[in-house]
Amino acid sequence: MAYFTELFSGTKSLFVGLGITIREFVKPVVTVQYPRETIPMTPRYRGHIELVRDPESGGPKCIVCGMCQKACPSGCITVDGEKREGVKGKVLTLYRLDFTKCSLCGMCVESCKPGAIDFSKDYNLAGPSRAAYVFDLLKRLEEKR
Amino acid sequence: MTMNIELIRLLAFLVGIIAFAALNAAYLVWVERKGAAHFQRRIGPKEVGPYGLLQPLADGVKLMTKQLLVPDGVDPLLFKVAPILLLVPAVMSFVTIPFGEHLAARNVDLGLLMIFAFASINVLGLLIGAWGSANKYAIIAAARVISQNIAYEIPMLLTAIALVMATGSMNLNEIVAQQGGGLWHWNLIRLTYAASPLTPIAFLIFFTTMLAETNRAPFDMAEAESELVAGAFTEYAGMGFGVFFMGEYANIVVGASLVTVLFLGGWQSPLPFLPGSVVWFLAKMYAIIFTVVWIRWTYPRTQFYALLNLSWKVLIPISLVNLVLTAGWLKVF
Ligand code: SF4
Numbered sequence: 001m002a003y004f005t006e007l008f009s010g011t012k013s014l015f016v017g018l019g020i021t022i023r024e025f026v027k028p029v030v031t032v033q034y035p036r037e038t039i040p041m042t043p044r045y046r047g048h049i050e051l052v053r054d055p056e057s058g059g060p061k062c063i064v065c066g067m068c069q070k071a072c073p074s075g076c077i078t079v080d081g082e083k084r085e086g087v088k089g090k091v092l093t094l095y096r097l098d099f100t101k102c103s104l105c106g107m108c109v110e111s112c113k114p115g116a117i118d119f120s121k122d123y124n125l126a127g128p129s130r131a132a133y134v135f136d137l138l139k140r141l142e143e144k145r
Numbered sequence: 146m147t148m149n150i151e152l153i154r155l156l157a158f159l160v161g162i163i164a165f166a167a168l169n170a171a172y173l174v175w176v177e178r179k180g181a182a183h184f185q186r187r188i189g190p191k192e193v194g195p196y197g198l199l200q201p202l203a204d205g206v207k208l209m210t211k212q213l214l215v216p217d218g219v220d221p222l223l224f225k226v227a228p229i230l231l232l233v234p235a236v237m238s239f240v241t242i243p244f245g246e247h248l249a250a251r252n253v254d255l256g257l258l259m260i261f262a263f264a265s266i267n268v269l270g271l272l273i274g275a276w277g278s279a280n281k282y283a284i285i286a287a288a289r290v291i292s293q294n295i296a297y298e299i300p301m302l303l304t305a306i307a308l309v310m311a312t313g314s315m316n317l318n319e320i321v322a323q324q325g326g327g328l329w330h331w332n333l334i335r336l337t338y339a340a341s342p343l344t345p346i347a348f349l350i351f352f353t354t355m356l357a358e359t360n361r362a363p364f365d366m367a368e369a370e371s372e373l374v375a376g377a378f379t380e381y382a383g384m385g386f387g388v389f390f391m392g393e394y395a396n397i398v399v400g401a402s403l404v405t406v407l408f409l410g411g412w413q414s415p416l417p418f419l420p421g422s423v424v425w426f427l428a429k430m431y432a433i434i435f436t437v438v439w440i441r442w443t444y445p446r447t448q449f450y451a452l453l454n455l456s457w458k459v460l461i462p463i464s465l466v467n468l469v470l471t472a473g474w475l476k477v478f
């Protein structure tokens with residue numbers, strides 16, 4: 001008897017399985033044709049860091065305090081700035097990120113008081129050499145305009 | 146003169162059958178990939194031509210331009226003969242399949258027997274290919290395929306015998322002709338006259354064994370990628386592999402046609418007032434083929450001995466019971 005009940009339940013389970021897959025078959029596809037279509041990254045996604053724009057001045061929010069440079073455990077960040085006539089505080093002249101060593105730990109983002117850096121949503125990262133991953137974030141900010 | 150017409154007819158059918166087999170083999174790959182994609186909610190091939198419809202062409206060109214590599218240490222004759230030995234029987238089986246009322250190359254009286262005979266050669270082709278390529282994966286795969294095919298040929302033949310007993314003919318055209326007059330006359334249900342009440346189950350068994358005979362998932366022991374590389378085809382490159390592939394798909398078409406002819410009324414229409422035609426045959430056949438693809442992307446492969454147990458412990462006893470019941474039924478009514 002156990003033979004028959006097993007046979008019956010086994011056969012039934014096969015049909016249940018078929019039912020599940022055919023229902024998936026008629027549902028719309030969930031993938032996209034990647035290079036031509038992309039889906040927006042989730043808010044928590046951590047790409048390499050980028051500079052945040054100051055909505056008033058249009059330039060970077062960064063005040064060149066150097067905290068991020070100090071906070072980075074891998075020494076990826078090099079910040080430099082200069083005094084300019086008629087401008088309060090320093091003006092950012094260089095923000096270099098060596099992404100080859102970055103572990104995306106987020107210490108820099110956390111240490112930045114004015115909130116001048118944030119994780120980007122950039123994931124299309126492929127390049128022919130290491131040098132391609134030493135980013136000039138200031139230039140990137142300008143290019144993004 | 147009549148001789149000539151007969152000859153021309155046969156030639157036309159030969160060309161037609163080979164074209165049909167090749168076209169089906171090519172586009173079944175597309176159906177397979179598209180089907181697989183949609184079962185997994187992907188898109189599948191879509192870049193080459195509209196809906197990826199030119200993909201088989203691209204695949205074919207790719208396979209044909211590849212070098213026909215014959216590795217060292219293989220048996221050169223067996224190695225080359227094997228793909229042909231797999232493809233030719235499949236094409237031969239088409240000869241007797243009635244696609245329409247008058248659309249069969251040869252109306253062979255023992256058509257069913259002929260198809261089964263040719264179907265067995267297919268395994269021989271695999272074995273020879275595997276043995277000839279002197280590769281341990283190939284040989285393990287071949288050993289598996291053979292024990293599986295032996296196990297599944299028995300229930301297949303048993304259900305076929307029961308069916309032949311009920312229809313009283315091995316002529317495929319006649320078996321189809323008997324199923325005329327609507328859905329309820331098909332051998333699948335047979336409400337109209339005496340047949341074992343187990344016929345729907347016989348259909349399931351036949352379908353299962355058909356999957357096993359054509360080495361389709363979940364019975365794809367010949368090509369167990371995860372364990373045996375490409376199984377019996379491991380050493381084949383380029384068109385050698387391509388011919389194997391075509392043979393496999395041609396076998397699926399033959400299997401689906403056989404199921405259609407034996408159980409689903411062949412070219413007969415499901416409703417008595419509609420005329421039967423080749424369209425019905427193709428519709429049923431492709432529905433079966435779609436089910437085959439559907440099954441492949443539904444079930445995982447189980448262990449090998451579980452498959453053998455399924456045949457010896459379940460399919461064979463039930464098909465034997467079916468045989469006895471059919472015999473009894475025919476005697477009583
Ligand atoms: S995320 Fe971490 S490792 Fe990367 S730059 Fe910021 S502090 Fe350095």
Ligand code: SF4
Binds near residue numbers: 065066068112
């Ligand atoms: S911590 Fe912020 S404000 Fe200070 S240098 Fe770094 S990015 Fe600029």
